[in-house]
Amino acid sequence: MMIQSIDLTSQNASVSVPLREGFRRHVVEGTSIVYHTYGLDDDGPNPTGRTPCLCVPEVGLSAVTCFHTLIVASPPDALLKKTYYMILVDDLDEATVAAVVGHRGLKEVLGLAVGNGGHLLCKMARSLPLIGMVLISPSSKRASWFEYGTGSLAAMRLSRSGWTRPGLNHFAARLFSPGTRQYMGGDSSLLKALREDMRETDPRKVHREYKAVLSRGCVLEGVRERVKCRVLLIVGAQSIYYGESMELAQSLDKARLSVFEVEQAGTWVNQERVGSMLGVIDRFLVGLQQDGYGL
Secondary structure, X not given: OEEEEEOOOOOOOOOOOOOOOOEEEEEOOOOOOEEEEEOOOOOOOOOOOOEEEEEEOOOOOOHHHHHHHHHHHOOOOOHHHHOEEEEEEOOOOHHHHHHHHHHOOOOOEEEEEEOXXXXXXXXXXXXXXXXXXXXXXOOOOOOOHHHHHHHHHHHHHHHHHOOOHHHHHHHHHHHOOHHHHHHHOOOOHHHHHHHHHHHOOOHHHHHHHHHHHHOOOXXXXXXXXXXXXXXXXXXXXXXXXXXXXXXXXXXXXXXXXXEEEEOOOOOOHHHHOHHHOHHHHHHHHHHHHHOOOOO
């Protein structure tokens, strides 16, 4: 296991990105399941000849919102763009993820997930054709009493009143480090954009998923046997899931694991400190190529 601490005090808190072009909407036939892709020119199981990357977001975010900055900030020659195309799944639900994988007929896939999306991939690792996983500040244990208590109150308000400013601020506090929230201020352009994106998400859906997240189980038991692929663990040092991420690192096969700790970052590292991740992910994907994947 390789652990690297990255000091990013001189880097910007986020990257300014253009309008969301290049994302395509898909529906699994005979269902109401919707997902998006990026990097596809045609329909079909693998029309580009690239390897699929399955993207699962943190609760409260759509997959496009969660991964948009990482995708567009990656340079054209980055392996993430050259050799992979993105499949973005919004629902933190095993059946939905399995349906999307089946719909596209995937035989191998790179997993990319944030927060509780990482919890889900670790839980499903045995049933997915994973060639590797990039997990960003993943949860791995049952919710703490503090997370459960504050989260249950926010979920109740969400179910009764929909998106309100306190509710939006609650999810922002789950995503960003305290220093970044203070730096951005309550009316910063980044927080305004986040609030607008979250308001476009159905509060009933977020309420349902958040309740499931607050009642999640522990994935540590047996995770070494379930996860047989290489794993890159990128952990925000100020994430609410920092401790859980590090316990997951201790439970995985050290020979297949790399851990990078990012200073002054919360759970949503790929938004807050995206510049720190690009080279790290590229080196991880080079390692997968050496294993014969993502060529």
